[in-house]
Amino acid sequence: MAEPWLSADDIAAHLGVTKDTVYAWIAEKGMPAHKLGRLWKFQASDVDEWVRGGGAASSGADTRPD
Structure with a gap:
């Protein structure tokens, strides 16, 4: 069975x-959409692979120490 297409609300959840982040x-950041x-x-599956590959990682310039 084919993987269903998700909406922006679905992928955000x-x-x-x-x-807004999506x-x-x-x-x-070139999120696959x-x-x-x-x-x-x-x-x-495409989005999960993108996240695992570091696509959603913050760049050093916009990170703040805790």
């Missing part, structure tokens, strides 16, 4: 981030 990652009309769609 999957990753535990806000939808849109920022698409624009700034496909635009269908005005909607963004995602495959969880």
Whole structure:
């Protein structure tokens, strides 16, 4: 069976981030997404692979010490 396409809300919930963060990652970090009309769609396996590869990692310039 084919993997279902997820919405921005779905992928945000999957990753535990806000939808705004998802849109920022698409624009700034190359998060794997496909635009269908005005909607963004995602495959969880592609996004998971991108996260594991460090795609969502913060750059040194915008990290703050705890």
